[in-house]
Amino acid sequence: xxxxxxxLPRSRRGPRRSSEASRWTVFDPYWLEAEQAYYNHAHRxxxxxxxxxxxxxxxxxxxxxxxxxxxxxxxLERIPAGFLRELQxxxxxxxxxxxxxxxxxxxxxxxxxxxxxxFLYPFPRELLTSVYRRPPKPSxxxxxxxxxxxxxxxxxxxxxxxxxxxxxxxxxxxxxxxxIGHHVDRENLGPTKENxxxxxxxxxxxxxxxxxxxxxxxxxxxx
Numbered sequence: 001x002x003x004x005x006x007x008l009p010r011s012r013r014g015p016r017r018s019s020e021a022s023r024w025t026v027f028d029p030y031w032l033e034a035e036q037a038y039y040n041h042a043h044r045x046x047x048x049x050x051x052x053x054x055x056x057x058x059x060x061x062x063x064x065x066x067x068x069x070x071x072x073x074x075x076l077e078r079i080p081a082g083f084l085r086e087l088q089x090x091x092x093x094x095x096x097x098x099x100x101x102x103x104x105x106x107x108x109x110x111x112x113x114x115x116x117x118x119f120l121y122p123f124p125r126e127l128l129t130s131v132y133r134r135p136p137k138p139s140x141x142x143x144x145x146x147x148x149x150x151x152x153x154x155x156x157x158x159x160x161x162x163x164x165x166x167x168x169x170x171x172x173x174x175x176x177x178x179x180i181g182h183h184v185d186r187e188n189l190g191p192t193k194e195n196x197x198x199x200x201x202x203x204x205x206x207x208x209x210x211x212x213x214x215x216x217x218x219x220x221x222x223x
Contacts, residue, residue: 006015011181029098030109034119037091042115052062052076052087052118057094062103065092066167067176077170079206083184090118090176103127105179110175113182120175123167132158139200144175146208 043053054069072090102108103124111120130142135141135158145151150161162170181202185195 013106017208023172028107029096029102030107030112030121033093033096033099033121034091034112034114037093037119038115038117041089048086049088050082052202053088053089054092056092059094059122059164062100062126063095064126065120065122066164067120067171069093071168071172072176074177078210079180081178083180083206085117086116087180087183089118091117091119093119093121095124100124109181110171113186116183116186118176118179118183120171120179123162123171128146128163129159129161132160134158136160143170173207174203178203181206 009221016128017199037055037057054068054072055063059065069092072092076084099108099121103126108124108127109121110123111118113119131154133156133162136144141151142160143159148163148166150159150166152161153158178199182195183198184202185198188195188198
């Protein structure tokens with residue numbers, strides 16, 4: 001049995017939290033949803049998957065999922081197959097009541113990687129427009145800007161406005177690819193900061209740069 005890098009999910013946290021993920025507690029509402037979804041389906045997973053399954057849950061009214069299974073499949077087609085080896089599933093989750101309560105807090109999460117699976121969390125409707133008294137980190141601002149979010153400076157502070165198109169790009173080009181980067185880097189048992197740096201590079205390279213140009217090729221692959 002392969003040694004797992006994480007005993008709990010590492011996550012790409014929401015806009016009000018440091019992008020360096022911390023270990024979650026078993027009481028975290030995001031961890032709990034990922035754990036339940038995994039154990040509801042893991043008994044059907046083959047030992048060696050041909051391709052990752054895409055499993056979608058219905059969203060609670062407070063949330064919506066910006067991407068569809070078709071969107072995810074199309075994005076996966078642009079990633080070299082070797083990077084997806086042993087990836088069991090991509091879950092499009094529906095959110096929980098406890099997540100809705102803490103949506104505007106530092107607990108909000110876009111997604112996580114755990115047990116050879118990627119989990120994408122739905123987006124809270126109340127965060128389509130977010131006001132920051134202090135500007136977000138420059139790296140977060142860059143992510144929001146390059147997916148087309150509207151960023152303005154107003155009396156209340158820095159205002160970030162998403163629409164469905166910009167959120168779709170954020171999830172497909174950044175969040176999804178970031179978590180796949182953790183899968184590619186899963187044997188690296190180094191510090192969290194190192195893991196996050198690799199996942200961020202992977203998202204930039206395969207989500208934004210190469211993803212924008214279409215399907216990527218592995219080194220040596222025929223054109």
